[in-house]
Amino acid sequence: MSSQEENDGLGGIIDGKAIAAEIRAEIRNDVSSLSSVIPGLATVLVGERKDSATYVRMKIKACSECGMESIHRALPADATEGDIIAVVRALNEDACVHGILVQLPLPDGINEENVLSEISIEKDVDGFHPLNIGKLAMRGREPLFAPCTPRGCIELLKRSGVEISGKEAVVVGRSNIVGLPVSLLLMHENATVTITHSRTVDLASVVRRADIVVAAVGRTEMVKADWLKPGCVVIDVGMNSKPDSTRKSGYRLVGDVDFEGCRKKASLVTPVPGGVGPMTIAMLLRNCADAAMKCEKSAAQ
Ligand SMILES: Nc1nc2c(c(=O)[nH]1)N[C@@H](CN(C=O)c1ccc(C(=O)N[C@@H](CCC(=O)O)C(=O)O)cc1)CN2
Numbered sequence: 161m162s163s164q165e166e167n168d169g170l171g172g173i174i175d176g177k178a179i180a181a182e183i184r185a186e187i188r189n190d191v192s193s194l195s196s197v198i199p200g201l202a203t204v205l206v207g208e209r210k211d212s213a214t215y216v217r218m219k220i221k222a223c224s225e226c227g228m229e230s231i232h233r234a235l236p237a238d239a240t241e242g243d244i245i246a247v248v249r250a251l252n253e254d255a256c257v258h259g260i261l262v263q264l265p266l267p268d269g270i271n272e273e274n275v276l277s278e279i280s281i282e283k284d285v286d287g288f289h290p291l292n293i294g295k296l297a298m299r300g301r302e303p304l305f306a307p308c309t310p311r312g313c314i315e316l317l318k319r320s321g322v323e324i325s326g327k328e329a330v331v332v333g334r335s336n337i338v339g340l341p342v343s344l345l346l347m348h349e350n351a352t353v354t355i356t357h358s359r360t361v362d363l364a365s366v367v368r369r370a371d372i373v374v375a376a377v378g379r380t381e382m383v384k385a386d387w388l389k390p391g392c393v394v395i396d397v398g399m400n401s402k403p404d405s406t407r408k409s410g411y412r413l414v415g416d417v418d419f420e421g422c423r424k425k426a427s428l429v430t431p432v433p434g435g436v437g438p439m440t441i442a443m444l445l446r447n448c449a450d451a452a453m454k455c456e457k458s459a460a461q
Pocket residue numbers: 215261262263264265286308309399413432433434435436437438439440441
């Protein structure tokens with residue numbers, strides 16, 4: 161779903177909130193058709209970060225709106241790696257739990273990979289388990305779950321009618337959570353993918369080759385209009401706070417893309433907020449509902 165303002169010469173906006181609502185309605189429908197299983201999502205929150213607590217609350221609320229159960233485990237900021245792993249192992253054994261997510265980032269000193277590797281891959285609805293990422297990286301293999309934000313980016317493109325196959329895609333950023341998996345997913349869709357990063361020489365000229373740009377670098381409004389090929393599609397994964405004295409909070413959320421400038425050059429752009437963010441939670445629910453549906457199917461066989 162996208163909106164293109166008439167005759168203003170600007171590119172359309174991909175409405176992530178509306179697309180996420182559409183996906184959530186589909187999930188609600190699938191969940192209501194289950195007869196013996198209620199999908200259960202376990203959220204594990206370690207420490208006191210306000211943003212993490214907000215995201216976990218949003219996930220719990222979204223679960224309930226889709227007819228899914230949630231099971232919440234909160235640990236203090238000084239919890240040890242062993243404490244967190246013990247919670248994950250107990251959730252692995254709980255038959256009411258179909259999906260487990262450990263909210264990231266974890267406090268300093270905790271090895272994220274050690275914790276994420278403990279999640280049963282059948283319940284790895286965040287898709288961060290090294291085995292799921294490994295399968296995503298291999299030809300002819302399918303992960304049980306793909307990471308939510310990258311999957312959300314692909315859904316936004318597909319549901320906006322953007323052709324991916326054969327197109328040049330440039331991903332700015334190479335993080336394990338977004339840059340790397342979104343590149344792999346774009347490759348699965350037969351795009352020709354370039355991953356760029358802090359050592360890329362003449363980043364602007366590499367981005368200028370792209371039909372599809374995915375910005376996931378975590379730098380406020382870094383991607384400028386003159387970096388873009390006219391008519392390209394821009395997916396902005398960034399979420400940065402920018403000082404704004406007109407707001408009560410003193411700041412506003414902006415992405416990695418100079419939205420107003422880039423709208424003059426691109427055919428479609430995602431806004432921040434209201435673009436990729438809502439898709440992260442929608443795809444998490446999709447993965448968890450799929451896990452529960454698999455459970456019901458295998459119990460019936
Ligand atoms: N275990 C995980 N940890 C983290 C993930 C993740 O996918 N799994 N992603 C991010 C945070 N995140 C979900 O956890 C997330 C971020 C943003 C949004 C969102 O809807 N953003 C809104 C704006 C919200 C606001 O006003 O603050 C938007 O963009 O419109 C949802 C989920 C890191 N950690």
